[in-house]
Amino acid sequence: MRDLTALRDAMRAFTDARDWARFHDPKSLILALVGEVGELAELFQWLPAEDARELAATEPLRTRVGEELADVLLYLVRLADVLDVDLGAAAAAKLLDAEDRFSSAEYQGRAPTKG
Amino acid sequence: MRDLTALRDAMRAFTDARDWARFHDPKSLILALVGEVGELAELFQWLPAEDARELAATEPLRTRVGEELADVLLYLVRLADVLDVDLGAAAAAKLLDAEDRFSSAEYQGRAPTKG
Amino acid sequence: MRDLTALRDAMRAFTDARDWARFHDPKSLILALVGEVGELAELFQWLPAEDARELAATEPLRTRVGEELADVLLYLVRLADVLDVDLGAAAAAKLLDAEDRFSSAEYQGRAPTKG
Amino acid sequence: MRDLTALRDAMRAFTDARDWARFHDPKSLILALVGEVGELAELFQWLPAEDARELAATEPLRTRVGEELADVLLYLVRLADVLDVDLGAAAAAKLLDAEDRFSSAEYQGRAPTKG
Incomplete structure (x- = not known):
């Protein structure tokens, strides 16, 4: 099940069958x-x-x-669903952004520093 | 980009273009x-x-x-790639297992307890 | 054992008695x-x-x-020890800094936003 | 400020001066x-x-x-305060327990496995 939409739907069905959506507010899912x-x-x-x-x-x-x-992955997919975020689109956008920010010339073999 | 294999390949290309695979041992990726x-x-x-x-x-x-x-998601996909784990297959297997362990009758509206 | 120095010494003794210092590099301790x-x-x-x-x-x-x-707490104390950080002094300094940055007038009943 | 009770009191005063106790339920503090x-x-x-x-x-x-x-440390101390847990006593008890469970003979130079 490599498709994020299929995973989202499967988690949604799993949750609904147990009436667990009541537990799935964002803060609880992040703790999970x-x-x-x-x-x-x-x-x-x-x-x-x-x-x-x-x-x-x-x-x-x-x-x-x-x-x-x-x-x-399963909790991440469920959290994105609850927040109505298209996880695949968000990842594609973030990767494009990273390609811009970290040019392969400037960052060749050099990790970006944090802090 | 909703396909986990496509995401994995995109992250792999992004990493290789910057020669960042040297930083991507499992412990470092988990910290990321x-x-x-x-x-x-x-x-x-x-x-x-x-x-x-x-x-x-x-x-x-x-x-x-x-x-x-x-x-x-991007670091999770990258970590799975480094560990040679098929993330989609692993998630599907885990969901099947959860369906077995948490019968919808027994766990109706009741969260599994931890600890 | 409310004294951080006593806790540090107790963790150090516990670690040394088992020859576990070899496992206690910073990245491993953060994962723990x-x-x-x-x-x-x-x-x-x-x-x-x-x-x-x-x-x-x-x-x-x-x-x-x-x-x-x-x-x-125990892993945090151990990590600070390995990094040669005086945890109590660092906390006191950070608290002083926070008192400066978040004036009680400006932040009365209002959480600082992140992001 | 190496005494956990002093740290707890300082965090409590800091919180009360800003009327931030309203934000400090356990789940929010764990996220922090x-x-x-x-x-x-x-x-x-x-x-x-x-x-x-x-x-x-x-x-x-x-x-x-x-x-x-x-x-x-500061959030940990604050969380323990909200939960009315004596952090120093809990750490001392946990360390005693660990000394029992991991005998220095059996675990000499060998990390306990998880999972």
Whole structure:
């Protein structure tokens, strides 16, 4: 299910079948998203940075990682739906904007600094 | 761009054009994801819970919310790519699993408890 | 143990006794902090905003909340130690700065906006 | 200000002087905490893991890191106050519990696994 609209509709049906829309105000959904990001972080926290990718490619971690990435996506899609945001369009616009702001010449091999 | 595969390819091209793959180990990308989730949280933190949805539907907040949702999605898609996880398939599998675990009869109008 | 220096020393001893300092680089500790904040968020995500305080005052939630708040503090204290930051001094300085930036007259009953 | 009770009282006075207690329900404060953890994460996200500690010891990053650590602590202290949790006692109890669960013999140089 690689289409964001299909995912949105599936989450909407899942929610409605359980009468869970009552719980899905934006602040609650952001907290749920934070919970899933936290579970993802816990899977990686003590792995050596340089080996993390390879370690996460082997079971049982691989399956756990897929589950947490999925949970983050599902809550994100649901949050966008509640907020009436077209997530795919927003991502495409943001990527265009990033291409403008970070020219490949100026930022070649150099991470933008924050703070 | 509602197709997750297209988004993944666009992020991959964006990254490669700037030689930024060197920064994209899993732990760094999770921290970047956390940063974007934090910016999303800041937009909502002091809004009254019951009015948050409506307040986020009006400008300039509407545009800001779309941008932060997009940023979260883009880093999530990039992280899944680095980890070689098919995000759409993982989400579909997780949703099926949730449908099993939370029967609509047993969980009607009742949120699953955590902790 | 209300003294931040005592907490720092206790965490340092705990860490050293297990030879865990090798895992405690800043990025790993931030991910651990994110994991604990995520667990805290999960305890509150589906509670009605207006009842959350009261609901969290009754067991078994009260104990769980105390545990997660403690976990966040312990990792924060450990992270500050690793970064050689005097957490108490930094907090006092930040509070002074906030008192300057947000005058009680101008911000009376009005939340600072973000974004 | 290394005493958690003093910090709590200072945050309480700061909040009351601005009539901001109305904004400080638990879910809002957790979102504010998430926002600050996100800003902390952004400071470290693209630093090489093995150099992060040293890079964060030099200005201007050092000051920024201290500010974000302080913000996280201040919201955490405020959240604990709103929830009537004695943060220092909770941390001491959690540390005792951890000393029990993770014996220094069994966990010598070995990180506890999550997930």
